[in-house]
Structures are given as C-alpha cells and as structure tokens.
Amino acid sequence: MAGRVLVTRPEPGASATAARLKQAGYEAVLLPLSRTVALPVDLEAVHGPFDAVAVTSANALSHAPRELIDMLSRTRCLAVGARTAKAARDAGFAAVDNGPGDAAGLAQAIVAELPAGARIAYLAGRVRMPDFERHMREAGFALQAIETYDTDRLQPSETALRDLLENDAPDAVLLYSAKAAEAFAMLAHAHPRLAAGALLCLSPRVAASLQGLEGAHIFTAATPDEDALLARLAAASPAVS
Known part of the structure; x- marks a missing residue:
C-alpha cells in the first residue's frame, strides 16, 4: 500500500478520485470539507x-x-x-x-x-x-x-471525524478549493496530527489558505487539475508510503 490519502473534495468527484487512488495503490479516506450548490x-x-x-x-x-x-x-x-x-x-x-x-x-x-x-x-x-x-x-x-x-465550507460530522482520528493519520491530504483548505486548517489546529503528512493543493490560492499551519508540508500541483495533483502526490513519495 502506497499510503493513506485523505480526499476532501465533495461528491460526486470524491468517489471518482478514490477510485483513481485505489487503482494507484493508495488507501483513500473520504472527508468532504466543501460543497458546491x-x-x-x-x-x-x-x-x-x-x-x-x-x-x-x-x-x-x-x-x-x-x-x-x-x-x-x-x-x-x-x-x-x-x-x-x-x-x-x-x-x-x-x-x-x-x-x-x-x-x-x-x-x-x-x-x-x-x-x-x-x-x-x-x-x-x-x-x-x-x-x-x-x-x-x-x-x-x-x-x-x-x-x-x-x-460552501462543510463541517464534518462528529462520527466521521472520530472514525478518522481513531485510525492512522493520513500520509497525505488532497485539497481542491480554498474553502476546503480553510476548513481543513481549522480541523488541523484542533487535531495537529491530521496535518502531519503531505498537504497537496490544487493551486497556489488553495495553498495560501494553509499558511497558518506552522511546519506543514505543503505542495502545489504544477497545473490546477487533478492529473497534476495526483502526479504531485506520486512525487511526494516515499514520504507518502
């Protein structure tokens, strides 16, 4: 297994991303932190x-x-x-x-x-x-x-957050929007081990929302698309392994 990856994008994209991660050998954990309406x-x-x-x-x-x-x-x-x-x-x-x-x-x-x-x-x-x-x-x-x-920014349910925290911390987190990054930063301030791995951002704007996380390992995709984001995830290995 190449690592445990937290996917913060909303459905229906989250499940599609999880399928791509599984095919590449990762364990995907879904925790949507934003939604589009x-x-x-x-x-x-x-x-x-x-x-x-x-x-x-x-x-x-x-x-x-x-x-x-x-x-x-x-x-x-x-x-x-x-x-x-x-x-x-x-x-x-x-x-x-x-x-x-x-x-x-x-x-x-x-x-x-x-x-x-x-x-x-x-x-x-x-x-x-x-x-x-x-x-x-x-x-x-x-x-x-x-x-x-x-x-909109989403607050995960207590059950989802408890399940996430009871297992191993993610090796990497995929962040697709500034709203999701803001929500993740709030969670990480309360639960620092969530941000112990690689924080992979779709764009510089998304990454800017994480600047308050001291010592975080923040990476940005070469271009703002999922192919580039997953390529950045692969490049972050062996840290994500």
Whole structure:
C-alpha cells in the first residue's frame, strides 16, 4: 500500500478520485470539507447574443440551469481544460475549444484568437479569482459574468471525524478549493496530527489558505487539475508510503 490519502473534495468527484487512488495503490479516506450548490440565474439579465462562452470550472456547467445552457449551446465554448471541455460537450455545446489548463492561459488564448470588443459570457462560481475577468476587460472584451454556483465550507460530522482520528493519520491530504483548505486548517489546529503528512493543493490560492499551519508540508500541483495533483502526490513519495 502506497499510503493513506485523505480526499476532501465533495461528491460526486470524491468517489471518482478514490477510485483513481485505489487503482494507484493508495488507501483513500473520504472527508468532504466543501460543497458546491446551484445559484438561481436571472435569464432576463443575460444580455446576448455572445461571440463566445468562457468556462473556467466544470462546476459552472453542471450547476447551470438547463434554460441557460439551451440559450448558449450554439455559441462557441472556450473551456479552461480537458475536464471542463468534456463537461461542456456533455452539457450540449456543439463547438468546444480545449484550453491550456489554467485561467491565465485561457485568457491569453482568447486575446490571441478573438477580436477586441468581442462579447463573452463567462460561466463562473460566486467564489473566484478576479484575474481572468480583469485580463479580459483590460484587453477590451465585453464580458458578462454569469454566476451559476457557490462553494460552501462543510463541517464534518462528529462520527466521521472520530472514525478518522481513531485510525492512522493520513500520509497525505488532497485539497481542491480554498474553502476546503480553510476548513481543513481549522480541523488541523484542533487535531495537529491530521496535518502531519503531505498537504497537496490544487493551486497556489488553495495553498495560501494553509499558511497558518506552522511546519506543514505543503505542495502545489504544477497545473490546477487533478492529473497534476495526483502526479504531485506520486512525487511526494516515499514520504507518502
């Protein structure tokens, strides 16, 4: 067994990650510390037509109302990476571009491909970094952000926490969002051995939420996707073994 890995992402992604970890020889322990919830979208406030739809998270598609997808699905979709591009195709978008894997790279690709002044619908979460929108507007694009979901912090049940603490401490923890990292930091302050292993973060923003954990072994994925995160987990071995 290559190590005990705590997975903090919510379902349905948590079980998919656990299956990948099991296939790689790890023992996965699920403890979701965040959840995504759909937000109501005022369709009358969506001011189309648009030249393109930009998406930096698959959650923005999975939580979007069907009516919104139907309004936009014939418009070219510019997705941040492979997972989001697949979600766009599954949702019904006919023309989908697979981006470079991060929001900054997607912004650069849009600037290179579309004329300034192009109108872009940006499907996004309420909690997000401002860089993509700022880059688009500075480059002269007319961007409308449409918030389709929010991310909440979750407090694990007493039973789940007790079961976790009664067994061996995790060798590694996978952290996918700033909200989950904040929740984990609170738990780790109360139960320090939870943070004794490698803390593997999807992005620098996620890692920043752990800075209050003194002496923690914090690692960041090379790119903000699960493939890179699991590669970072493998690179953390033999510490995770």
